[in-house]
Amino acid sequence: MSAADAIVFDGARLKLGAEQIYDSLDFTVRKGEFVCLLGPSGCGKSTALRIAGDLVPPDTGRVEVLGKAPKDAWQDIAFVFQSPRLVAWRNALSNVLLGAELRFGRAEGRKRAAKARDLLALVGLADSANKYPLMLSGGERQRVAIARALAVDPSIIMMDEPFSALDPNTRRRLRAEIVRIWQETGKTILVVTHDIDEALTLADRIVLLSKKPTRVLEIFDVKAARPRALKDDPALVAMHDRLNELFRSLEPDAPHGGMT
Ligand SMILES: Nc1ncnc2c1ncn2[C@@H]1O[C@H](COP(=O)(O)OP(=O)(O)O)[C@@H](O)[C@H]1O
Numbered sequence: 455m456s457a458a459d460a461i462v463f464d465g466a467r468l469k470l471g472a473e474q475i476y477d478s479l480d481f482t483v484r485k486g487e488f489v490c491l492l493g494p495s496g497c498g499k500s501t502a503l504r505i506a507g508d509l510v511p512p513d514t515g516r517v518e519v520l521g522k523a524p525k526d527a528w529q530d531i532a533f534v535f536q537s538p539r540l541v542a543w544r545n546a547l548s549n550v551l552l553g554a555e556l557r558f559g560r561a562e563g564r565k566r567a568a569k570a571r572d573l574l575a576l577v578g579l580a581d582s583a584n585k586y587p588l589m590l591s592g593g594e595r596q597r598v599a600i601a602r603a604l605a606v607d608p609s610i611i612m613m614d615e616p617f618s619a620l621d622p623n624t625r626r627r628l629r630a631e632i633v634r635i636w637q638e639t640g641k642t643i644l645v646v647t648h649d650i651d652e653a654l655t656l657a658d659r660i661v662l663l664s665k666k667p668t669r670v671l672e673i674f675d676v677k678a679a680r681p682r683a684l685k686d687d688p689a690l691v692a693m694h695d696r697l698n699e700l701f702r703s704l705e706p707d708a709p710h711g712g713m714t
């Protein structure tokens with residue numbers, strides 16, 4: 455562990471029920487870095503986020519978040535899931551405040567209303583603060599969930615397939631947005647995905663996981679400047695082909711082929 459590390463998995467092994475999930479999971483996310491955890495369905499990507507968030511302990515091995523055990527670091531992390539999980543009877547602003555209210559108490563949370571408005575503006579929803587979830591599109595709801603995560607001012611944001619339920623255009627727009635937000639806020643971001651294009655669009659580094667019992671197959675450094683045009687950059691095309699080949703061997707039914 456170095457002072458520059460935000461998340462460390464060092465020899466983490468885990469069995470759930472009768473199944474060996476991790477053989478030995480080893481990877482690091484540095485402070486301020488944007489990392490994608492890419493791997494086949496069921497290999498334990500979501501479980502890795504749960505371990506870092508202190509919801510599941512590993513059987514053996516060392517997992518640290520900002521130099522601390524996960525149980526001492528949950529306040530440093532906020533989550534964004536595939537479904538935005540908004541409260542239907544709270545408007546967008548009030549949903550953004552909810553995370554802070556739950557974490558810091560109602561009174562303290564409410565003091566953050568001005569900040570919550572700024573965050574809604576940051577995710578492009580300045581004019582939608584009073585709208586209820588039913589009045590928002592899927593992409594807008596996910597933007598609210600991102601603002602809600604930012605509202606607790608976490609050092610680290612963990613996202614579990616955050617865009618996979620959205621239509622392709624919305625997904626592309628939100629990928630660009632999250633890169634911009636990452637650049638503006640300097641947060642450490644760990645995104646779980648099983649989408650190669652997504653990982654190549656977003657990440658500084660891609661951690662490719664194997665099938666169970668899972669270990670890290672390969673780590674890809676993605677140096678291309680952002681915003682990235684995947685098809686126009688030969689280095690990205692080569693990396694895409696290599697990832698696609700590896701991924702197909704892991705998940706034979708994967709719907710991956712050309713770039714989208
Ligand atoms: N509470 C649990 N008990 C037993 N097995 C579980 C539990 N949670 C997850 N699993 C299993 O662990 C594996 C990894 O799950 P998960 O982390 O959700 O995979 P991924 O997110 O990569 O698709 C899967 O095989 C899943 O069935």
Ligand SMILES: [Mg+2]
Pocket residue numbers: 499500501614
């Ligand atoms: Mg998952």
